[in-house]
Amino acid sequence: MIEEQTLVSALQSEEQKEAAFRELVSQYKERLYWHIRKIVLDHDDTDDVLQNTFIKIFRNIDSFKGDSKLYTWMYRIATNEAITFINKRAKRAQITSEEIKENAIKKLESDVYFEGSAIQLKLQKAIHTLPERQQLIFNMKYFDDITYEELSEVLETSVGGLKSSYHIAVKKITAFLKADETI
Template sequence: MSSETILVSQLQDRHSKEAAFRSLVGQYQERLYWHIRRMVLCHEDADDVLQNTFIKVFRNIDQFKGESKLYSWMYRIATNEALSFMKKRSRIQGVSDAEIGQLMVDQLEADPYFDGEAAQLQLQRALATLPEKQRLVFNMKYFEEMKYDEISEVLETSVGALKASYHLAVKKIEGYLKKKPLE
């Protein structure tokens, strides 16, 4: 039995669930945080979404059937939580889903936890112009260095479609950066 299979069985056993969950959080917290942070950009928002993600994982672990890797299942939950957060934020602020990304980039400059350079900020601006799926695929492939088959499991999309999305995202980012170079 793999260590993941053992962890899942401990998570699904009411006697060992809490200790196994602490182990799960320790193992995946940082990776999920950065995945979420690249989507919502703000540290406080990423912490809130991460907390909601782990609550959902804890409540729904009994429904995990092992048809995918545990981490893929959790990434899917984290992705959905981040997307829901962004949709809710766009409704509250009265802007479109496309505009919320740009507003979040604008707020990034004031975020005390963002220590990026002008080039990183410019890349975030370029990413904010991408459609949601292209942005997700780019983040997972470029920043998280995930393989296409792993991204396919998380997003439940074919590898071919993911490769096309990544290629389009790269071209759009290059085009954006050529039109708006750093000063």
């Protein structure tokens, strides 16, 4: 694994850009895949969004200034691409983004790539009852174990606001799970 600063320098060098980009994809594709998957839920859609994310990273790497960590910059791009994907799909289908997410949850139940148990499916349903921002915060903090400081860079908001949103999200998810006696 190449150190981040060395990788960024290579990515911004015309001679080394392609090889460095292959390394970047190798290092980050799985993390970004699962981050995006938690937002869009569907495997095929996730692959499409991931591809668009890497295209955008490749095209914009020269504008990366190093003010944040490389992966927080990439997470911001992946997050925005996933949200844009959901919103575009909703607009095309002339339904709300919430309806898109409800349909995705229903589809998840029969998804051959979803290997979770009934409890994990119930957790995904609970998460998707949250407002979009709380979903992002919860997923990134709980599943990706991103620090509040890093989350603050990715979502461009205050640490205090993130802590509050995460706490509220946890309460809502807990209430949702307790309301169902089948668990």
